[in-house]
Amino acid sequence: MLALAGRPLGISCEFLAEEPTLTCEDLGKLTLFSKDRETSVIEFAERVDVITFESENIDPLLLRGVPSHKIAPALKALATARDRLNEKEICKKLGIQTAPYFSVSTPSELIDGINEVGFPCILKTRTMGYDGKGQWRLNSFEDAHAASQALDWLSMRYILEGVVPFQREVSIIGVRDRNGMTETYRLTENKHKAGILRKSQVRIEDEQQGPAEEIFAKIAGELAYVGVLAIELFESDSKLIANEIAPRVHNSGHWTIEGATTSQFENHLRAICGMPLGSCASRGASTMLNIIGNPLDQDYVLGLRGAHLHDYRKSPRPGRKLGHVTVLDIDTEDYASTIESIEQRIIDV
Numbered sequence: 377m378l379a380l381a382g383r384p385l386g387i388s389c390e391f392l393a394e395e396p397t398l399t400c401e402d403l404g405k406l407t408l409f410s411k412d413r414e415t416s417v418i419e420f421a422e423r424v425d426v427i428t429f430e431s432e433n434i435d436p437l438l439l440r441g442v443p444s445h446k447i448a449p450a451l452k453a454l455a456t457a458r459d460r461l462n463e464k465e466i467c468k469k470l471g472i473q474t475a476p477y478f479s480v481s482t483p484s485e486l487i488d489g490i491n492e493v494g495f496p497c498i499l500k501t502r503t504m505g506y507d508g509k510g511q512w513r514l515n516s517f518e519d520a521h522a523a524s525q526a527l528d529w530l531s532m533r534y535i536l537e538g539v540v541p542f543q544r545e546v547s548i549i550g551v552r553d554r555n556g557m558t559e560t561y562r563l564t565e566n567k568h569k570a571g572i573l574r575k576s577q578v579r580i581e582d583e584q585q586g587p588a589e590e591i592f593a594k595i596a597g598e599l600a601y602v603g604v605l606a607i608e609l610f611e612s613d614s615k616l617i618a619n620e621i622a623p624r625v626h627n628s629g630h631w632t633i634e635g636a637t638t639s640q641f642e643n644h645l646r647a648i649c650g651m652p653l654g655s656c657a658s659r660g661a662s663t664m665l666n667i668i669g670n671p672l673d674q675d676y677v678l679g680l681r682g683a684h685l686h687d688y689r690k691s692p693r694p695g696r697k698l699g700h701v702t703v704l705d706i707d708t709e710d711y712a713s714t715i716e717s718i719e720q721r722i723i724d725v
């Protein structure tokens with residue numbers, strides 16, 4: 377989606393990936409990592425003007441041979457946002473509320489952590505988690521004991537978080553350019569099931585827009601951020617509590633392709649390439665639904681007026697995001713029923 381957004385601006389993309397993928401096959405040269413991963417990155421960097429990433433599950437050490445002016449956002453942002461403990465600590469420093477947390481590296485620290493944050497709590501790997509992977513919900517010491525036996529205490533570090541009794545989950549996505557100018561999109565309300573994002577909805581008015589923008593400005597400024605940044609938040613008793621910082625374009629911002637003046641993908645490219653930012657204004661209310669595990673009947677979706685289908689050309693696998701559909705209020709006669717009929721067709725596994 378980044379590469380597609382680059383085409384009209386004359387920006388061409390190359391990809392460095394772990395394994396062959398159909399998703400970007402026709403969009404630019406695809407290079408696979410060789411055994412010497414650091415050299416792969418250095419050779420790649422020599423061919424391009426700027427490197428960015430679409431996942432935070434990357435070890436910043438892998439990029440240490442690349443001149444810093446060729447990486448955006450900077451490695452400091454990657455190092456902060458890829459580690460849940462660092463995310464929490466930066467929020468604490470900036471006076472942004474988070475779930476209660478405790479750093480856990482040994483079985484006895486897990487017990488200390490439970491005594492500190494109480495049940496129910498969630499044990500998470502500090503790095504490499506996504507779509508709810510690497511998480512264990514603990515309701516009792518029996519759960520903690522069972523989790524403890526299954527964990528990789530030698531090579532992984534963990535964080536224990538108290539469960540936040542939230543009323544809703546939202547995310548604020550914005551972009552910051554090389555001169556420190558920022559723009560933010562409308563707040564998105566997100567619904568998850570089994571730790572995976574299912575649905576994101578943009579409302580035109582939201583009382584939490586202002587408070588969320590303040591959190592965005594603090595974090596983006598602190599990280600001297602360049603590019604699109606997403607912050608996942610819980611709303612609990614009308615207060616915003618930070619959950620995760622994503623140093624990249626974000627699934628809950630996919631609606632911006634059709635639903636905003638400038639998509640998050642285009643704005644990310646503009647920022648990292650030193651171009652002026654585009655407006656983040658939204659074109660009214662819109663809803664994005666993820667297609668997970670099972671493909672959705674293409675003809676059915678395309679037969680619905682105003683539904684925009686995005687197929688990532690990924691092979692189906694339980695829990696895998698295969699594509700998404702966006703519906704804009706201004707594009708359809710009956711916004712609510714169009715969303716509902718797509719939701720009924722999505723059989724997620």
Ligand code: ATP
Nearest residue numbers: 475498505506507508509537538539540568571620
């Ligand atoms: P992502 O796909 O967003 O990267 P992730 O696997 O990194 O997900 P989180 O965002 O930490 O994981 O958790 C996934 C979901 O689990 C959250 O969106 C939320 O619904 C729930 N969750 C996680 N942590 C907490 C918490 N401390 N309190 C309440 N719910 C939580």
Ligand code: MG
Nearest residue numbers: 507608619620
């Ligand atoms: Mg998350």
